[in-house]
Amino acid sequence: xxxxxxxxxxxxxxxxxxxxxxxxxxxxxxxxxxxxxxxxxxxxxxxxxxxxxxxxxxxxxxxxxxxxxxxxxxxxxxxxxxxxxxxxxxxxxxxxxxxxxxxxxxxxxxxxxxxxxxxxxxxxxxxxxxxxxxxxxxxxxxxxxxxxxxxxxxxxxxxxxxxxxxxxxxxxxxxxxxxxxxxxxxxxxxxxxxxxxxxxxxxxxxxxxxxxxxxxxxxxxxxxxxxxxxxxxxxxxxxxxxxxxxxxxxxxxxxxxxxxxxxxxxxxxxxxxxxxxxxxxxxxxxxxxxxxxxxxxxxxxxxxxxxxxxxxxxxxxxxxxxxxxxxxxxxxxxxxxxxxxxxxxxxxxxxxxxxxxxxxxxxxxxxxxxxxxxxxxxxxxxxxxxxxxxxxxxxxxxxxxxxxxxxxxxxxxxxxxxxxxxxxxxxxxxxxxxxxxxxxxxxxxxxxxxxxxxxxxxxxxxxxxxxxxxxxxxxxxxxxxxxxxxxxxxxxxxxxxxxxxxxxxxxxxxxxxxxxxxxxxxxxxxxxxxxxxxxxxxxxxxxxxxxxxxxxxxxxxxxxxxxxxxxxxxxxxxxxxxxxxxxxxxxxxxxxxxxxxxxxxxxxxxxxxxxxxxxxxxxxxxxxxxxxxxxxxxxxxx
Numbered sequence: 001x002x003x004x005x006x007x008x009x010x011x012x013x014x015x016x017x018x019x020x021x022x023x024x025x026x027x028x029x030x031x032x033x034x035x036x037x038x039x040x041x042x043x044x045x046x047x048x049x050x051x052x053x054x055x056x057x058x059x060x061x062x063x064x065x066x067x068x069x070x071x072x073x074x075x076x077x078x079x080x081x082x083x084x085x086x087x088x089x090x091x092x093x094x095x096x097x098x099x100x101x102x103x104x105x106x107x108x109x110x111x112x113x114x115x116x117x118x119x120x121x122x123x124x125x126x127x128x129x130x131x132x133x134x135x136x137x138x139x140x141x142x143x144x145x146x147x148x149x150x151x152x153x154x155x156x157x158x159x160x161x162x163x164x165x166x167x168x169x170x171x172x173x174x175x176x177x178x179x180x181x182x183x184x185x186x187x188x189x190x191x192x193x194x195x196x197x198x199x200x201x202x203x204x205x206x207x208x209x210x211x212x213x214x215x216x217x218x219x220x221x222x223x224x225x226x227x228x229x230x231x232x233x234x235x236x237x238x239x240x241x242x243x244x245x246x247x248x249x250x251x252x253x254x255x256x257x258x259x260x261x262x263x264x265x266x267x268x269x270x271x272x273x274x275x276x277x278x279x280x281x282x283x284x285x286x287x288x289x290x291x292x293x294x295x296x297x298x299x300x301x302x303x304x305x306x307x308x309x310x311x312x313x314x315x316x317x318x319x320x321x322x323x324x325x326x327x328x329x330x331x332x333x334x335x336x337x338x339x340x341x342x343x344x345x346x347x348x349x350x351x352x353x354x355x356x357x358x359x360x361x362x363x364x365x366x367x368x369x370x371x372x373x374x375x376x377x378x379x380x381x382x383x384x385x386x387x388x389x390x391x392x393x394x395x396x397x398x399x400x401x402x403x404x405x406x407x408x409x410x411x412x413x414x415x416x417x418x419x420x421x422x423x424x425x426x427x428x429x430x431x432x433x434x435x436x437x438x439x440x441x442x443x444x445x446x447x448x449x450x451x452x453x454x455x456x457x458x459x460x461x462x463x464x465x466x467x468x469x470x471x472x473x474x475x476x477x478x479x480x481x482x483x484x485x486x487x488x489x490x491x492x493x494x495x496x497x498x499x500x501x502x503x504x505x506x507x508x509x510x511x512x513x514x515x516x517x518x519x520x521x522x523x524x525x526x527x528x529x530x531x532x533x534x535x536x537x538x539x540x541x542x543x544x545x546x547x548x549x550x551x552x553x554x555x556x557x558x559x560x561x562x563x564x565x566x567x568x569x570x571x572x573x574x575x576x577x578x579x580x581x582x583x584x585x586x587x588x589x590x591x592x593x594x595x596x597x598x599x600x601x602x603x604x605x606x607x608x609x610x611x612x613x614x615x616x617x618x619x620x621x622x623x624x625x626x627x628x629x630x631x632x633x634x635x636x637x638x
Contacts, residue, residue, distance in 0.1 A: 057218030153178025497535025517602025561586025
């Protein structure tokens with residue numbers, strides 16, 4: 001089957017499935033309340049999280065197994081694990097009266113506990129069968145079962161609401177029924193292919209062969225799912241069932257269709273790339289980039305128009321009760337769009353066996369999600385806006401990391417294998433790869449932290465700007481040209497701390513053999529009479545550096561790195577001193593936490609050399625923590 005036919009088959013089937021879900025939504029929205037949606041969403045969220053553990057992440061290995069008999073055995077092993085874990089969850093409830101729903105404040109009845117275990121088992125089995133169909137290239141089956149599942153789910157949920165039979169469980173029961181029908185269809189198709197019975201030896205062999213999926217892929221998938229699903233549980237815990245129901249309805253109408261489309265595209269990419277990644281990396285790279293560009297080209301404008309008119313659309317289609325859901329769609333629009341456009345990203349790190357990197361990135365995202373909801377507990381829409389902005393930035397950065405990894409693999413690939421390279425070339429390439437990956441992660445952290453920093457520090461920055469303006473009329477910001485990475489000039493932003501009429505002009509130096517070791521640009525022992533009272537305070541507390549968050553966001557600077565110097569100084573650098581320009585300048589650095597402005601140029605250079613030669617994310621974390629201590633002590637800040 002050609003690539004275009006595969007895309008069309010998957011897209012048309014899933015598009016029909018989403019049309020069914022959206023068609024049922026206006027009816028279901030008038031039959032169930034926002035609070036009922038909130039409780040139902042909590043069940044579905046817990047099911048989604050549990051599914052990531054149920055098969056230990058081994059389902060992703062099925063499309064990679066080229067031996068059909070082994071792939072079939074791997075599928076059966078996944079099924080046994082899923083059913084076993086689902087039964088254990090139910091048994092724990094029956095014996096100890098403890099459910100995984102208890103930690104979100106829900107105490108299920110016996111029927112609800114049974115449906116929860118069935119939901120976990122059914123969802124896991126559908127996922128396993130889907131990966132098996134990818135291995136067999138049964139794309140029509142993938143598309144058809146999704147449409148049938150959504151159709152039967154919607155009909156069952158409407159039926160239970162109209163009949164008033166088990167209406168309280170109608171949403172969850174309908175969901176389980178739809179998934180159960182999909183499992184029945186998929187299992188009948190799967191049984192048409194004869195397979196050998198799986199033995200304990202087969203099980204141990206497969207577990208050993210794909211142990212890295214258990215060790216890395218399963219935790220990475222669980223962390224990713226937590227970062228996506230945890231917000232709904234946090235909204236339920238912090239803002240209540242009604243707001244949780246509004247968010248759950250947006251999930252049903254917008255997020256779930258988007259997620260299914262994204263999963264469809266990632267499944268297509270995964271199935272094609274799994275076959276080509278070993279031999280034709282250039283084709284994988286081309287597919288990765290072209291798929292993203294086409295999605296961005298066709299979806300951006302219509303999606304933005306829909307998001308803009310979302311509140312009135314929700315009011316008309318679903319009723320006045322769901323106006324907040326329309327407003328929520330607006331604030332999460334950027335996250336939704338990047339989720340579709342960057343859909344192939346989630347699979348590329350698995351394909352390239354970068355599970356460790358995947359875990360680190362997903363852990364960063366999870367920590368950010370928890371931090372956002374932990375700090376922002378006042379306004380629901382404001383909290384969701386920050387959450388959506390951070391996730392959108394993360395999606396874009398993750399796509400860029402995948403692209404660069406593929407590009408580097410393509411350049412190093414071709415007919416020349418690593419075994420034929422000289423040992424020193426291999427070491428050089430490995431060092432470049434590790435360095436590049438660390439740099440990508442550093443840039444990702446810079447973008448996310450700068451966005452959060454700008455949002456959180458905005459009230460302080462506005463107050464600081466007002467105080468500066470009141471004491472000494474003139475520009476609030478002091479803009480100066482500094483030298484960045486590789487000698488590239490850029491404009492740095494700081495809050496003005498000196499009087500306008502007394503602000504010094506350009507500095508001039510004529511050193512011929514580099515900047516002298518004894519040179520000190522700032523002398524903390526000398527008081528500057530031109531510094532305003534507000535300026536002295538913001539210098540002492542380092543508040544004058546806050547506008548540099550925008551420099552970090554634009555990519556001129558990083559949070560951590562050598563402080564940028566003016567061109568008049570860097571133009572006099574010796575060859576050795578230019579070494580400190582090999583990395584991006586930072587708001588704070590190793591030299592700043594070991595003396596800040598109270599050191600000579602020679603001392604500062606030695607500390608900057610140490611950072612350049614020993615750069616790592618761990619060192620950045622140490623510097624960041626020490627910076628907090630130094631700022632609180634207000635030591636040597638001028």
